[in-house]
Amino acid sequence: MSHPATAPDGKSEEAPLTPLTAHxxxxxxHVQAQHKDFDGAEATFKRVLEMEPRNKLAWxxxxxxxxxxGRPADALRAYDAALKIDPSFASALFNQAVLLKTSDxxxxxTLLERxxxxxxxASAAHxxxxxxxxxxxxxxxxxxxxxxxxAADPSLHSQVPKKFRDTTRPSPSSxxxxxx
Numbered sequence: 160m161s162h163p164a165t166a167p168d169g170k171s172e173e174a175p176l177t178p179l180t181a182h183x184x185x186x187x188x189h190v191q192a193q194h195k196d197f198d199g200a201e202a203t204f205k206r207v208l209e210m211e212p213r214n215k216l217a218w219x220x221x222x223x224x225x226x227x228x229g230r231p232a233d234a235l236r237a238y239d240a241a242l243k244i245d246p247s248f249a250s251a252l253f254n255q256a257v258l259l260k261t262s263d264x265x266x267x268x269t270l271l272e273r274x275x276x277x278x279x280x281a282s283a284a285h286x287x288x289x290x291x292x293x294x295x296x297x298x299x300x301x302x303x304x305x306x307x308x309x310a311a312d313p314s315l316h317s318q319v320p321k322k323f324r325d326t327t328r329p330s331p332s333s334x335x336x337x338x339x
């Protein structure tokens with residue numbers, strides 16, 4: 160059985176914090192979130208950030224918990240921090256865009272365009288981009304985004320608004336160029 164290390168003054172010392180410890184804490188935070196201990200998960204992710212301030216996954220997960228708890232400003236700050244570390248971090252781009260879709264649709268469009276540029280098969284990002292463009296009255300661009308969403312994931316066809324559905328029908332072949 161192992162015991163905590165003891166300092167010369169007789170007090171126990173915490174184990175040194177290492178990248179392996181940070182990884183273990185990230186995993187622990189995910190388990191806490193799965194068990195709906197969101198306060199505990201957030202505290203765990205913030206502990207990772209004390210150890211590794213440039214840990215994009217910890218920042219991202221702080222954003223997820225903040226958004227889930229109805230704190231969009233905190234979530235946006237956390238996603239911004241993750242994106243400063245990795246400007247092409249698709250999950251942070253997507254989640255930030257979803258938060259901004261109503262309040263700042265132009266910024267949401269820019270974020271979603273970055274997400275799909277980094278991952279052209281990001282079907283959910285294409286779908287959100289189509290929705291946001293459609294709300295801005297940019298129907299031609301929205302149609303293209305919906306078409307790309309359905310090409311990447313045909314099961315999304317039912318989520319495309321009716322006015323765009325006929326032009327985004329999945330084709331039997333993987334080549335969609337004939338549909339254009």
